[in-house]
Amino acid sequence: xxxxxxxxxxxxxxxxxxxxxxxxxxxxxxxxxxxxxxxxxxxxxxxxxxxxxxxxxxxxxxxxxxxxxxxxxxxxxxxxxxxxxxxxxxxxxxxxxxxxxxxxxxxxxxxxxxxxxxxxxxxxxxxxxxxxxxxxxxxxxxxxxxxxxxxxxxxxxxxxxxxxxxxxxxxxxxxxxxxxxxxxxxxxxxxxxxxxxxxxxxxxxxxxxxxxxxxxxxxxxxxxxxxxxxxxxxxxxxxxxxxxxxxxxxxxxxxxxxxxxxxxxxxxxxxxxxxxxxxxxxxxxxxxxxxxxxxxxxxxxxxxxxxxxxx
Amino acid sequence: xxxxxxxxxxxxxxxxxxxxxxxxxxxxxxxxxxxxxxxxxxxxxxxxxxxxxxxxxxxxxxxxxxxxxxxxxxxxxxxxxxxxxxxxxxxxxxxxxxxxxxxxxxxxxxxxxxxxxxxxxxxxxxxxxxxxxxxxxxxxxxxxxxxxxxxxxxxxxxxxxxxxxxxxxxxxxxxxxxxxxxxxxxxxxxxxxxxxxxxxxxxxxxxxxxxxxxxxxxxxxxxxxxxxxxxxxxxxxxxxxxxxxxxxxxxxxxxxxxxxxxxxxxxxxxxxxxxxxxxxxxxxxxxxxxxxxxxxxxxxxxxxxxxxxxxxxxxxxxxxxxxxxxxxxxxxxxxxxxxxxxxxxxxxxxxxxxxxxxxxxxxxxxxx
Numbered sequence: 105x106x107x108x109x110x111x112x113x114x115x116x117x118x119x120x121x122x123x124x125x126x127x128x129x130x131x132x133x134x135x136x137x138x139x140x141x142x143x144x145x146x147x148x149x150x151x152x153x154x155x156x157x158x159x160x161x162x163x164x165x166x167x168x169x170x171x172x173x174x175x176x177x178x179x180x181x182x183x184x185x186x187x188x189x190x191x192x193x194x195x196x197x198x199x200x201x202x203x204x205x206x207x208x209x210x211x212x213x214x215x216x217x218x219x220x221x222x223x224x225x226x227x228x229x230x231x232x233x234x235x236x237x238x239x240x241x242x243x244x245x246x247x248x249x250x251x252x253x254x255x256x257x258x259x260x261x262x263x264x265x266x267x268x269x270x271x272x273x274x275x276x277x278x279x280x281x282x283x284x285x286x287x288x289x290x291x292x293x294x295x296x297x298x299x300x301x302x303x304x305x306x307x308x309x310x311x312x313x314x315x316x317x318x319x320x321x322x323x324x325x326x327x328x329x330x331x332x333x334x335x336x337x338x339x340x341x342x343x344x345x346x347x348x349x350x351x352x353x354x355x356x357x358x359x360x361x362x363x364x365x366x367x368x369x370x371x372x373x374x375x376x377x378x379x380x381x382x383x384x385x386x387x388x389x390x391x392x393x394x395x396x397x398x399x400x401x402x403x404x405x406x407x408x409x410x411x412x413x414x415x
Numbered sequence: 416x417x418x419x420x421x422x423x424x425x426x427x428x429x430x431x432x433x434x435x436x437x438x439x440x441x442x443x444x445x446x447x448x449x450x451x452x453x454x455x456x457x458x459x460x461x462x463x464x465x466x467x468x469x470x471x472x473x474x475x476x477x478x479x480x481x482x483x484x485x486x487x488x489x490x491x492x493x494x495x496x497x498x499x500x501x502x503x504x505x506x507x508x509x510x511x512x513x514x515x516x517x518x519x520x521x522x523x524x525x526x527x528x529x530x531x532x533x534x535x536x537x538x539x540x541x542x543x544x545x546x547x548x549x550x551x552x553x554x555x556x557x558x559x560x561x562x563x564x565x566x567x568x569x570x571x572x573x574x575x576x577x578x579x580x581x582x583x584x585x586x587x588x589x590x591x592x593x594x595x596x597x598x599x600x601x602x603x604x605x606x607x608x609x610x611x612x613x614x615x616x617x618x619x620x621x622x623x624x625x626x627x628x629x630x631x632x633x634x635x636x637x638x639x640x641x642x643x644x645x646x647x648x649x650x651x652x653x654x655x656x657x658x659x660x661x662x663x664x665x666x667x668x669x670x671x672x673x674x675x676x677x678x679x680x681x682x683x684x685x686x687x688x689x690x691x692x693x694x695x696x697x698x699x700x701x702x703x704x705x706x707x708x709x710x711x712x713x714x715x716x717x718x719x720x721x722x723x724x725x726x727x728x729x730x731x732x733x734x735x736x737x738x739x740x741x742x743x744x745x746x747x748x749x750x751x752x753x754x755x756x757x758x759x760x761x762x763x764x765x766x767x768x769x770x771x772x773x774x775x776x777x778x779x780x781x782x783x
Contacts, residue, residue, distance in 0.1 A: 161697050161752070161764050228760035235762050254612070279763035288606070288614045316751065320768025321716045322641050329550070329658065336539050336552045337656060345647060345656055348627060350597040353751045353766050354704030370605050370620075374560040377603075395614075396560070396605040398624065403599065406704070407754045407763045413604055415619035 145185035146176045149213055150222030151193050157239040158247035163319050165222045169277055171324045172220055175331035181383050185216055194238035198249040199263035202298045214269035225278035229253055230289050232281045253289040257297055267307025268296035272385055273339060274310045281312030282362035284411045291395040294366045306389045308376055311343040314360040315405025318352055334382045340398050353406055360403035360411055366392045446699045453689035456707040461773060462682040468672035470744040473635050475665035476587055478547040496583030497551060497654040502531040502540050547662025556655035558624035560603045566623045566650040570598045573648050577628040580654060581644050586661060592633040601625040625649060634664060638710040640747060667714050667741035678775045692718060692769050693750055704751040712745035712770050746771045
């Protein structure tokens, strides 16, 4: 009896332990599940109102980008990790600490997996730069976030390097963000010249516009469809399909999307740009030996001459 | 000045004057000049009661809702047209809201949203009938730059393809505005980099990947804002991807021609409305080009001058894509800023579009 009782007690204790462990494990799984199911981070950073240190025309841009942000988390892969509009839009969230100071992109923009930046743009030399809302104070006094180009790297003016912390996909809802004559430099923002060779982290794809882009209620569904389609076909296809427009503005202009990726070699570059979807992300490029890009031949926007392949 | 791509003279005569009045880019030194620019852009028929009466008197059209929901035979024929016979809706892939089941056992077409999938190819077809939206995506037809040959589909072949598809999906061919059709080639380039990061352009490659085609919608010669069919054609001449935004079209009730007269806004008021709406966001001197054209616009999108309707549309949860509801004739105003010199580093303002009423009482009631 005693032994039986002892055995029963042992069995009960064991059963209790198993139940407890199962309960803890189940609770753990339940607690982890939402994050695991939507383990990737989508973020949006941009500006509606240029009414502070850096004055420009204001537009309700976020209403357009919201459609992307509100769609991308509907597919079980991404969660909304930050909607940053106007507040704190100096260069800090976008610039790399290896390039300038104070910069904090590692905990801000580059901490997301898929990120959309929206702001007025500019074709500056051979690179894109975005118009900020705040200048960062007297010590910084910078109303622009500058992508790199040859001759401006390693602290010589370039500020925006993506992918060396986490980001895979950078979408630039901004004029001149992928001008034809700047594409030979666009690949430079896909890595941090100092950190990427050490940690192996690099951006996979950047999407933008040759020349001017457009804002308005009639363009918002394009952003939703872009996010939606990019779970079924490549991000590149989705960007190219949904952002193309013709016959807009006083000169019957086009809106001209461009998608650009990098790879260790030609095959790697093509494989990435043709097949990466929001739900099919490859490992980071091991090196940048090639860049490749899709464009609309002869696309004729405001703010630029018709797209001419620079090669 | 770029070559104008639109040929105004080809439009239906009665509505020719409704379409575009293009103001050449010109510098603007003061706010009164914005008024001048706005006035100069107005189509000559703004404020014309007879014209407005004709615009609101047009017949409605069911859009894709009628042809694509609840009619399996029609859908099968349409899928054949895009070579997607294997698309099937699994149980549960068609969603009904349950409130609209009719007495005959069928579901009201407005409540249906179907997602079809082909298991082998991963192709998908999404139909949101109530919104008039249909999306077909076949990843196996997307261009693979490493292996696929150049796309040699001609413009005329692409135009024939999209026309055939449009008809197969039940669109009224008279509503396809071929004069504004867009046919463009998607190309892909690859460029090797030296170890020091110098592009070797001599070793670069360029391929023709796809042919993109899009045709906007018109009703009796007047454009329907946000409504179009677009397709990407692969190197075999197949539809790789297609987007249809073709909702039911009907002019909103309460806009009967007989009661319209007093509600037709005078051109001077419309001009002021343009200047107010644009001037709220564009500083004096920053508008370089302004185009105004009369289109049918979803009533929910029409702005009230002097308010930030964009925010309202956003807050309202997305009924701002021409997808549902009724239409009113309205003025579509598109604004561009100055074009900076190449490489100058000067700001480029994104182009902006505003949708303004031509009839009093057609503003979005939630607006402002």
